Amino acid sequence: MKRDLLLMTAPVRDSFDIPCHEIGPKAAHPAAAFVAGLHGDELNGTFILSRLADFLNGVEAGKHPGLKLLKKVLIIPAVNVLGINLRSRTWPFDKSDMNRMFPGNVSGETTQRIALAVLEATKKAEYRVDLHTSGVDFEELPQVRLYSPSDAQRATARHFGLPAIMERSISPVFTTTLMHAWQVWPGQSFLLRVGQGGTVQLGHCQQVFRGLVAFLGQTGILAGVSLAEGDEEISHFRQGSSKRLYAGKAGTFVSDCQVGRWVRTGQELGYIYDSFSGNVIEKVEAPANGLLTGIRRHPLLFEGDLLLRINPKS
């Protein structure tokens, strides 16, 4: 069922809403809440969640015999609705980052009011998942991000079946994020990072869609899910284990490497060309043995830009 999280006026356009799906048995609070599109350019998450809503609505309609939704699920495919429509990462009117507006404020800025509505709808869920991509410049291997997690959270993170689980500490910049606002509530919170902004990457989306269904199965929210055939390898990386390579030179970066590959120290991963003369000015090599968990996709490099991230086997 579609519900409006809140309805707001606009200066000259018609009023607009931030809609969500509520699917499954009636309950005061959802058992699981999924949020995407706080940033309007992060299309993988919005696509995945809209497809998940379609799938779960199908389960409710009896289209998938053997599957049964036992608890309520809440899905917000996009918070920054206007941003999606206008291809803007930020809230288009005042260019504010909607994931810096939490916990929100009922009488504050437009984006703080929206933030509050999102937090109110999701904070009492047992499991909360916020989907992001990297920016349009960088591609992330589909991964679960944990922020100073408990052991229980580490265990639950495996239910997504994604290739990497990465731990991070909370930086002071992130105290106004949805993830941070969730942390004070009982229950478990997860941030998924999936691919690159500005595009829908079908392979990544399918992998994460299957991951979310598996997660709902493992947590007892969706009954009848058959567990994955070949269990995929899941690597768990503790905080500080990432090896990052920054561009020593500016120029044009070209690479045909795919995220999710294991690479060896010194392996050639791409080239930096002088954008004017066309000379190769740097051969980019893997700085360590490990899993390629992220790589630069925009070819134009400023000196110092992040080229890639490798996580050694722990």
Place this chain on the structure above:
Amino acid sequence: MTQTTETIFSLAMPYRETLDIRRTVYTGGNGPRVAVTAGIHGDELEGLYVCHRLAAWLDELQHSNPQHLLGQVELYPALNPLGLDTLTRSVPVFDSDLNRSFPGSQQGDLPKRLAAAVMTALDGASLVVDIHASNIYLREIPQVRINSEFSDLLVPLAEQANLDLIWIHGAATVLEATIAHSLNSRNVPCLVVEMGVGMRLTPDYCEQLTVGLLHLWQELGVLAPEVVLPPLTHHPLVADDSNVHYLNAQTSGLFVPATAHWTDLRRGELLGTIVSPFHGAVLSEVRSPVDGILFTLREYPLVYEGSLMARVMARKGGAR
């Protein structure tokens, strides 16, 4: 007394060009070093003009009484040159707020490296004043914003800066990744000035602050005691989280102010209206919630439901 312009940071861009951060340094004796930073947000220009006014004053001093500069003055008018040159508030391409990138790091992308270079350059200064010009939406009376964590040190300095308001913020609302917080945490006193409005110059405010900064520098021993300065003309009121009232739009439309900026208001007095270009009726009347003074006033007329239109400071006893 010498004057030089030098590059403190340089970074290669994808196609041939480099990004340079430049500063102008006036060196006199071995007295204290002070600095002014501006243009960290590419849509804020008031601080650039203050730097120009200070440079003009120092040029004149160099001509007339060079021995009166006892210390060193550093002007950093354009910390975000790519943003300033392209009418962009954030750092272009990186789409990040430079004033959320501090203290930065040597490793990492442009905003982080730039921030780290600026931190290194400002290390050891006796006072840094970081000048902001609000944004394109709101007009601000010249004011200093201070984190309560550092108020004992900074309020006495701010009181001499010829400004109209000192606003002390609670520690909980502090943004830790700003240049000011990063400097103050490393024992480099930094005052944040907000004044005027984005993409415009307000010459009167700039003159007002210029006079205030010269007085501060004299107090700190950067300028000789015998330098005769224009008199201080403003003494600040003090605001904190308890007496500042925010007026956010109850509906969307065009905000039309009914009063001038920095005027006294009675509780319930009409401050402005919100109207629609489609209809003749007034959608919302904006009234002051308290007896007080209007220190923030919306400049950009279009509002969304929730947009900030004004801030009113309730008086804490006493007249202005």
